[in-house]
Structure formats: structure tokens, C-alpha cells
Amino acid sequence: MSSKWRKAKMALGLNSCLYVPKTLDDAPPAAGTRFSDVPSLSPTVSQRPRTPTTPTPSSSGLRLPKHTTKSSKPTCSICLTTMKPGQGHAIFTAECSHSFHFHCITSNVKHGNQICPVCRAKWKEVPFQNPASNLSSRQSRISRGIWPQDDGWMTVVQRLPHPRPDANRHISPLRQAHEPGVFDDDERMDHQPEATAKMSSDNTYFNDCSIGEIEIKTYSEVSSVARSASHSNFNILLHLKAPIGSKEQQYGEDQANPPLISQNPRAPVDLVTVLDISGSMAGTKLVLLKRAMGFVIQNLGPSDRLSVIAFSSTARRLFPLRRMTDTGRQEALQAVNALISNGGTNIAEGLRKGAKVMTDRKWKSPVSSIILLSDGQDTYTITSPRANSRTDYQSLLPSSMRRGSGAGPHIPVHSFGFGADHDAVSMHSISEASGGTFSFIEAESVIQDAFAQCIGGLLSVVVQELQVVVDCVNPRxxxxxxxxxxxxxxxxxxxRTGFIEVGDLYAEEERDFLVILDIPVDKYSADMTLVKIKCHYKNPMTKELVTLAESRNVVIQRPETTGQLSVSMEVDRQRNRVCAAEAMAEARAAAERGDLTTAVSVxxxxxxxxxxxxxxQGGDRLCVALGTELKEMQERMANRRVYESSGRAYVLSGLSSHSWQRATARGDSMDSTSLMHAYQTPSxxxxxxxxxxxYFGSPSPQLAARPARSFSTQPQPR
Known part of the structure; x- marks a missing residue:
């Protein structure tokens, strides 16, 4: 019977998924076999193990006929459509005699696969990509025929030591038949965040958990205002920069082989990933999502905890919040690897279950966040998709996750809209309401890099609950x-007083705020102190509340007369940023009304x-970046079809980035040298x-860590 099941899977193209190791609900292992000894996540297209002859609803949900027959027409095992010469698709026949659509197999092999998806034969020759196509650097390597000896993720997984059995540890089945009513089964942390000693990823304790102070700079629009003159809407720029942290990671001499996990002592993270595994995610999308999750799992430390929610028509929790120790990683990799795409898209149910994991947990790490990825539209909750009103989308996000709900700690949802068919409006609304960012992943190959950018920030939080206080000093x-x-x-x-609730800051992250006031006539003072700035925040590792000892005062001169005054470059560039963000919002509103002409004109x-x-005119790089971005948005509003497929998502991800002053993924590239990534931090x-x-195993020295492109308020050379 198992051979019939295997043949049926081959006919349906199920072998295009990653290798799925045996799970606890399969046949029991032989005596003495450790749970962790099963194969881990591999990015190669591999054969699937024996599975029950009747698929369970919690796995694929497929209902196969009792008798499977070979199709009279050859079928591509990747896209599951027929292959026939003359249909406009090139056909690639491998040395093992199996055939595929050329575009299907090139999409498959460009990510490192050299093995036939059907018979598991290792190929010596693979289809080449077009060298002239617009590929990323790693895809370009494949197009030139440069293949690694070993797959990158197998190299990573092989470095993980076999975990020692722990008699005190309860390992719950990865596919739980019945989920508990309360998700209070999260794994206890070894140490509490209140402790002054902080454990790093290599189990070394650091007694110094102190972080530097937030850097505060202020800039006045002009340096002086004549005594007899007034100045309406006078701008003061408040610039904040988060400290580096307690110990900056150094790759040292061996930049070609960075450590698997950051050695920084830092605040532990509770991360819940809510992943779309609906039918539209089948094939390469699901393969690359598994790779991206593999990267996340490998880069979380043993003090971080992870839970994964998979949703399609319904949602299920693969495993509770679990520490990413060696054992935890192996189990998480196995669970992610076993995912199969099928069904509809119920985003609301996935978020509800993700929120429940966070609210029901017994133990809480200092930093908490949810990552949501979907390539479709919720067809179970939204009654009027992409409506102009945001009211329709409030039902997608549980009330406990909304900012200012008072239902618990603030937990942002960082959403990732994948491909041309996702509902960008709902994904953007979810992130906005929760205080997270929205990223637009246009190209399949960018999933892992987009996730990497996000966790690079989450794993470097150095400031929490930051509040900025602005007090007027002059009584007038x-x-x-x-x-x-x-x-x-x-x-x-x-x-007389203003407050800004900033919240969390990543290491070296910057924020700029414009304070606007009116300068009155003052015929008697030689100078005028306008405002003073204070900051209050919490150290996430020690829970210590910090108030900056010295407040920053903003003073301008009040001479009898003033000559031609130069406008502050720093203030001017931030006014440009705010102006551009407002134009994007206005253009987006016009586009949603169907008036693309007005949108482009704005x-x-x-x-x-x-x-x-x-x-x-001074050659400021931020202004150049803003101009380039606005031009790109104009092109993506050329017509209704382009706007629907990519323009809407591109504009919304841009608005999310500028509104939070935080990096998001946009379009089909994650090149950190791009002007579109102005808010990237070094981490x-x-x-x-x-x-x-x-991505390809041994890292290349040519791609050593690069500094973040700076768009700070420091003067830039012309």
C-alpha cells in the first residue's frame, strides 16, 4: 500500500517539497533511537518518508482515489500541468529521463537543488539561467554554473551537535491531535530577565548588562530670530540614536566564517511566526518559506523562544513556545519541514492563535513579537476586501494585539505580504494597528532576506518603553x-508640554521628530531658551528604568537685526521626509478612489x-533616496493593473517604513546598498x-558584513 501512496504523491508532484522526517505520530522509532536523530531541514528536493496511507486532515487534507493510474499525458511534477511540445513552454529532460517545464525546473535549481524531484537522482548537468537576466548575486552565481559542493543548510544543520536526552523535559508531539484550551505550556526559561547576569548564545555569562545612553541632538530651523520679528511654525528637530548595546559583535579576522549565532549579550526574544500554508503556497513558495524559517531557527539563541502557527482554512500550533537550544532547533526544523500546503486563507484564525500563545504563556521574555506571512486574501473574515474603510480589517487582529488596548504588553505584528495576490491593505492595517511594520515581498527569493532583516532588529533591542518629553522653557x-x-x-x-511614545529601539536605530512652535517678538532678550528635552526608557535586560541625567535645551539668538540666515540642512531634510510621506499617503488615497492620474500628479x-x-540642492542622500522612491511609486501607478499587482503594496510598505522610521522589505531586492533601505541598522x-x-554553504569573503547606509542628521559631504 505504501508503494501506491508513493506513486500517487509522485503523480501529484508532492515530491517538490522538502524532505519531511518522520514525526511522532508515524511509526515509533527503534529502541535506542533518539527523537533528535531524525534528519533535519534540508533545502534540497528530497524524497518523502513513509506516511500513513490515509492522510490526516491536519497534514495535507488530500483525498486520493482508491486506484491511481498513470496519466496518458506527461505531467510536470513541479507545476502539475501537462507538458506538450508546441504549447509555448520549453521542456527540459534531465539525464535521469524525467522531464519538466524549463521555467519550473530553473526556478527550482536556482536555489541550490541538483537532485531530481521525482527519482532523487543527482544531476551532473542542470539548466542554466539567462546571464543577462536581472538576478541577485546568488542567483547570478548559479546562472554562471558555479555550484557548491554541499548545500548550505545541510552544512548548518550538520554543525548542530546531537542533543543529550533530558529526562526532565517533556517533548509534546509536533502534530497535536487536540490542542490544549490554554496555551500555558510554554517552556520555562533558565534564567529570569530581571537577573543582572545575562547568558549569551554560547552559554557564557556576562555580568555587564549595561548599555550606553541614548544620544540626543537638537537642531533649530535657523540659529537666530531678530528681536522685533516673530517666526511662525518654527521647526526644531529632535534626533535620537539608540546605543550600540553592552557588547558589539566583532567578526574579527575570520569574516568569511561568522558565528552561527550572535555572541552579543542581549534581551531574549519570544517570537511567534504565523505562516500561510494555503494551496497557493504550493511549490517553490513553500520551499523558500521553509528555508527562511530554517534561517530564523538557526539564528535564535538558547535563551530565545519560538512557536510556529500554520494556517490555511484553519490554524494549528505546531509546538508551544520552546527555547531554541540544540534540541529545540532540531524539533522546530522538523516541524517546519513537515508543512504541506492546502486549503484556503484564514488570516484571522492564524492571528487569533498566535495572540493566544502570547497571552496564555506563563513566562515572558523581555522582547515579544509576531511575524505574519501570507500570499493571499482572507476569505473567511473580510466581507468587502480592499475597502477604503479600515473598519473591515479590525476583525482580523485580536483586540489584545491592538495598540493602546490595555490588555497586556505591547506585541507588534510584523506582516509580510508575499506576491501579487496578497491583500496589502489588510496586511498593512494589521501591522499599523499592532505597532509593527508591513513588508512587500515581490520576488520569491527575497523571503529569507526579508525575515533576516526583521529578526536582525528584534535580536538587538536595547531600549524599551522610550518616552520623550518636550517642555517649553520660555513662558511665552x-x-x-x-x-x-x-x-x-x-x-x-x-x-506647554508634549510627549512622544516611541517604545522599542534596536541597537543604533535612529529617530527624528519635528517640534513646531511660534517664536514671539522679544525686544529685551539677547537669546531665548525655547524647549528642553528629556527621555525616559527601560533597559530590557536589567528592567532598570533610566532617565537621562541631563536634559537638552534648545536656545536661539535674538539680535537686533539678522542678515541672510541659512536654513539648517538637518531640519530641511527631515521636513522633506515628512512631506514625502504625506504625499505618498495622499497619492495612495487618490489611487484607491480610482484616480491614478491625480495620484501620479501628487x-x-x-x-x-x-x-x-x-x-x-546640497546633494543630500536622503533627498535623492526620496526622489527615487517617489519615481518608483509613479511607475507602479501607471495603470490599474500595475497598481493592483504591485503598486498598492509598494506604496503601503513605503508608508509603513517612513511612518515608523524602520526598515521594511520592498519590491524584489534586499540589497542594503539600495537607497530604499534608509532605516537599516548595522544589526x-x-x-x-x-x-x-x-545561502550556498561556505560564506564568501566578498560578502562580508557591510555598514548600514547612513541617512543620519550628520552633515554629508557634497
Missing amino acids: LRLNSIKAGNYTSTVTADA LEHCRKQLSETVSA MVDMVTRSQTM
Whole structure:
């Protein structure tokens, strides 16, 4: 019977998935066999093990006929469609005699596979990509025929030592037939975050968990205002930069072989990934999602905990929050590797279960976050997809996950919209409501790098619950407004004090806020102290509350007369950033109304305005980046078809990035040298570089860690 089942799977193309090791609900292992000794995640296309003859609803949900017969027409085992000469598709016949559509198999082999998806024969010759095509650096290596001796992820997995059996550890089945009513079965952490000693990923204790102070800089729009003159809407720029952390990672001499996991003492993370495994994720999408999750699992430390929720028509928890020790990683890799795509798309149910993991847990790490990935539209909860009203999308996100709900700790959802068919509006709304970011993954090969950028930030949180306080010093001053993007900002009734709730900051992450007020006439003072800035925040490792000892005062001169004053380059570039973000929002609103002509006109007008500013004429890189981005958005609003397929998602991911001043993935590239990644931190760049260099096994020295492209308020050379 097992041979019939294997043949049926081959006919359906199920062998295009990754290797799926035996799970606990399969046949019991032989005596003395350890659970962790089963094969781990491999990126190669491999054969599947023996499985029950009747698939369970929790696995594939497939219902096979009792008798399977060979099709009279040859079928591509990757896309499951017929192959016939003359249909406009090239056919590739391998040396093992199995045939595939050329575009299907090249998409498969470009990610490192040299093994036939059907018979498991190892190929000596593979189909070449077109060298002239626009490929990433790693795809270009394949197109030139440069293949690694060993697959990158097998190299990573082989470095993991076999875990020692732990009699005190309860290992629950990865495929739970009945989930508990309360998800309070999370694995206890070895040490509490309140402890002053912090364990790093190599089990070494560091007694120094202190972090440096937040760097504060202020810039006035102009340095002086004449005593007899007033100045309306005077801009003050407040620039914040998070500290590096307690110990900056150094690759040292061996940059070609960075450590598997960061050695920084840092705040542990509780991470829940909510993954779409609906039928549309079949094939290469699911393979690359598994690879991306493999990268996440490998880069979490033993003090970090992970839980994975898989959803299609329904949702299930693969395993509870579990520490990513050697044993935890092996089990997590096995669980992710066993995923099979099938069914519809129920995003709301996946998020509900992810939120339940976070709210029911007994133990809480200092940093908590949810990653959501979907390539489709929720057809179970949303009644009017892509409606202009955001009300329809509130039902997707549990109330406990919404900012300001007061239901518990703030847990952002970082959402990733994948491909041309996902509902960008709902994914963006979910991230906005929870305080997370929305990324648009246009190309399949970018999934892993996009995840890498996200966890590069989450694994480097150095500041939490940051609040900025702006107090007017001169008794005649009043605050007009604070330009803070998506961050909650309030001004007291007397307009004398303003507050900005910033929240978490990654290591070396920067924030810029514009404080706007009116300067009155003052005929008697030689200078005027406008405002003073204070910050309060929490050290995530020690839970210590920190208040900066010295507040920053902003002072301008009040001479009798002033000559021609130069506008601050720093203030001007941030006004440009705010202006561009507002233009993007206005253009997006026009596009949603169906008025693409107005949308393009708004973006073009903003580009022209930016080009005439002081900072743009001075060659400021941020202004160049903004102009390039606005131009890209114009092109993606060329017509309704282009806007629906990619323009909407591209604009929304841009708005998310600028509103939070945090890096998001956009389009089909994750090149950190791109001007579109102005908010990347060094830890994000390092993690993306690791993702790219470890993709083919031995990292390449040419792709050593690069510094983040800086768009800070420091003066830039012309």
C-alpha cells in the first residue's frame, strides 16, 4: 500500500517539497533511537518518508482515489500541468529521463537543488539561467554554473551537535491531535530577565548588562530670530540614536566564517511566526518559506523562544513556545519541514492563535513579537476586501494585539505580504494597528532576506518603553504640533508640554521628530531658551528604568537685526521626509478612489518640491533616496493593473517604513546598498549579509558584513 501512496504523491508532484522526517505520530522509532536523530531541514528536493496511507486532515487534507493510474499525458511534477511540445513552454529532460517545464525546473535549481524531484537522482548537468537576466548575486552565481559542493543548510544543520536526552523535559508531539484550551505550556526559561547576569548564545555569562545612553541632538530651523520679528511654525528637530548595546559583535579576522549565532549579550526574544500554508503556497513558495524559517531557527539563541502557527482554512500550533537550544532547533526544523500546503486563507484564525500563545504563556521574555506571512486574501473574515474603510480589517487582529488596548504588553505584528495576490491593505492595517511594520515581498527569493532583516532588529533591542518629553522653557512659548509619524504624540491642554511614545529601539536605530512652535517678538532678550528635552526608557535586560541625567535645551539668538540666515540642512531634510510621506499617503488615497492620474500628479509635484529644497540642492542622500522612491511609486501607478499587482503594496510598505522610521522589505531586492533601505541598522545589515553569504554553504569573503547606509542628521559631504 505504501508503494501506491508513493506513486500517487509522485503523480501529484508532492515530491517538490522538502524532505519531511518522520514525526511522532508515524511509526515509533527503534529502541535506542533518539527523537533528535531524525534528519533535519534540508533545502534540497528530497524524497518523502513513509506516511500513513490515509492522510490526516491536519497534514495535507488530500483525498486520493482508491486506484491511481498513470496519466496518458506527461505531467510536470513541479507545476502539475501537462507538458506538450508546441504549447509555448520549453521542456527540459534531465539525464535521469524525467522531464519538466524549463521555467519550473530553473526556478527550482536556482536555489541550490541538483537532485531530481521525482527519482532523487543527482544531476551532473542542470539548466542554466539567462546571464543577462536581472538576478541577485546568488542567483547570478548559479546562472554562471558555479555550484557548491554541499548545500548550505545541510552544512548548518550538520554543525548542530546531537542533543543529550533530558529526562526532565517533556517533548509534546509536533502534530497535536487536540490542542490544549490554554496555551500555558510554554517552556520555562533558565534564567529570569530581571537577573543582572545575562547568558549569551554560547552559554557564557556576562555580568555587564549595561548599555550606553541614548544620544540626543537638537537642531533649530535657523540659529537666530531678530528681536522685533516673530517666526511662525518654527521647526526644531529632535534626533535620537539608540546605543550600540553592552557588547558589539566583532567578526574579527575570520569574516568569511561568522558565528552561527550572535555572541552579543542581549534581551531574549519570544517570537511567534504565523505562516500561510494555503494551496497557493504550493511549490517553490513553500520551499523558500521553509528555508527562511530554517534561517530564523538557526539564528535564535538558547535563551530565545519560538512557536510556529500554520494556517490555511484553519490554524494549528505546531509546538508551544520552546527555547531554541540544540534540541529545540532540531524539533522546530522538523516541524517546519513537515508543512504541506492546502486549503484556503484564514488570516484571522492564524492571528487569533498566535495572540493566544502570547497571552496564555506563563513566562515572558523581555522582547515579544509576531511575524505574519501570507500570499493571499482572507476569505473567511473580510466581507468587502480592499475597502477604503479600515473598519473591515479590525476583525482580523485580536483586540489584545491592538495598540493602546490595555490588555497586556505591547506585541507588534510584523506582516509580510508575499506576491501579487496578497491583500496589502489588510496586511498593512494589521501591522499599523499592532505597532509593527508591513513588508512587500515581490520576488520569491527575497523571503529569507526579508525575515533576516526583521529578526536582525528584534535580536538587538536595547531600549524599551522610550518616552520623550518636550517642555517649553520660555513662558511665552506654546507648542503647535509634533510631527511623529505613527508614534503617539500628545500636547497638554496648556500647550506647554508634549510627549512622544516611541517604545522599542534596536541597537543604533535612529529617530527624528519635528517640534513646531511660534517664536514671539522679544525686544529685551539677547537669546531665548525655547524647549528642553528629556527621555525616559527601560533597559530590557536589567528592567532598570533610566532617565537621562541631563536634559537638552534648545536656545536661539535674538539680535537686533539678522542678515541672510541659512536654513539648517538637518531640519530641511527631515521636513522633506515628512512631506514625502504625506504625499505618498495622499497619492495612495487618490489611487484607491480610482484616480491614478491625480495620484501620479501628487507624487510628481512632491518630487519637484524636494528638488528645489536646500538639502536636495546640497546633494543630500536622503533627498535623492526620496526622489527615487517617489519615481518608483509613479511607475507602479501607471495603470490599474500595475497598481493592483504591485503598486498598492509598494506604496503601503513605503508608508509603513517612513511612518515608523524602520526598515521594511520592498519590491524584489534586499540589497542594503539600495537607497530604499534608509532605516537599516548595522544589526539588520549583518543579518541580511549572513542570509546571503550562508545561502550556498561556505560564506564568501566578498560578502562580508557591510555598514548600514547612513541617512543620519550628520552633515554629508557634497
